[in-house]
């Protein structure tokens with residue numbers, strides 16, 4: 001069966017002031033009436049029905065989030081009528097490699113060796129059926145032992161993403177779409193390197209979505225990051241069940257090194273420690289489905305439907321002689337007159353005004369607030 005694993009522990013600070021530590025981006029309804037977490041779960045509806053010949057067998061989702069967000073997660077699933085297989089609670093985030101290791105251990109309890117579909121909880125995908133078709137193909141490949149990644153055609157030399165080098169066509173029986181050998185993986189290169197990758201035309205962005213067997217992930221972690229495997233293994237054995245929640249001891253889980261899937265395993269899979277089998281098993285499926293990780297307000301403006309003047313108005317917002325703005329007004333009326341390319345986000349206790357091209361710099365506000373304590 002295919003076990004969705006939803007990574008929901010991030011903090012999304014570049015979407016301040018709506019996204020906060022206590023209420024991060026994945027729990028906000030940014031792209032539809034559903035929150036991004038709900039969208040992530042709902043996007044899989046129809047997978048089995050649309051691809052009967054792939055015989056996927058979609059399981060109930062497994063979530064990994066911070067302990068502080070357990071009621072948010074439980075409530076948001078309840079609202080859409082979804083029962084989680086398990087909600088694993090991290091006392092403190094140790095980044096995605098320990099999180100996925102926990103998920104793999106938890107998922108292996110019920111099923112012999114499920115295939116994991118690892119999904120960030122805070123991405124948007126416009127063409128959902130296209131995404132499901134790619135996932136169905138990934139399932140076939142992962143069943144044969146592949147590590148499947150999903151690549152996005154890059155549009156700018158973004159340094160916040162991983163880059164995947166696309167190799168020759170990957171042959172496999174029963175695929176509906178295309179798959180390619182993965183010839184290299186570089187997480188968050190510097191600007192010059194990213195520019196080179198873009199110019200070469202050989203690279204795709206890593207979408208952050210992966211499909212692989214639970215046992216394969218556990219084996220890779222053991223090999224490349226034995227410290228994570230050991231600490232998370234110990235924490236998992238001592239975890240306590242509380243309804244749907246699985247709670248970890250803060251000291252035991254905290255003993256794990258903090259590292260991401262991408263640095264801890266994906267880069268190593270293509271690095272000097274890898275052997276020929278590793279490389280032969282790594283695959284990339286190109287995704288052309290309107291993917292965005294909504295990393296900043298400008299990205300939200302891009303993915304939301306714009307009116308004839310290019311404005312995105314959310315809530316009680318009014319514009320006059322204004323073009324290409326994003327206005328988020330949910331607590332009071334906001335009006336913009338004669339301004340272009342602006343971001344305006346109001347909340348009860350803070351208001352952001354920024355030019356769209358400076359959307360990434362919102363993190364300066366976070367740094368300022370952290371200094372203030």
Ligand code: GDD
Nearest residue numbers: 007008009010064093094095099120121161162206208293
């Ligand atoms: N449970 C849990 N615990 N989840 C976490 C943790 C953690 O400690 N840290 C992050 N997450 C979740 C986030 O909520 C997000 O859904 C996902 O894991 C990815 O983490 P990010 O912190 O957003 O990663 P990134 O954006 O820097 O980079 C990743 O995504 C890019 C695409 O958006 C990498 O996979 C890149 O290679 C990729 O290009």
Ligand code: MG
Nearest residue numbers: 010120293295
């Ligand atoms: Mg991200």
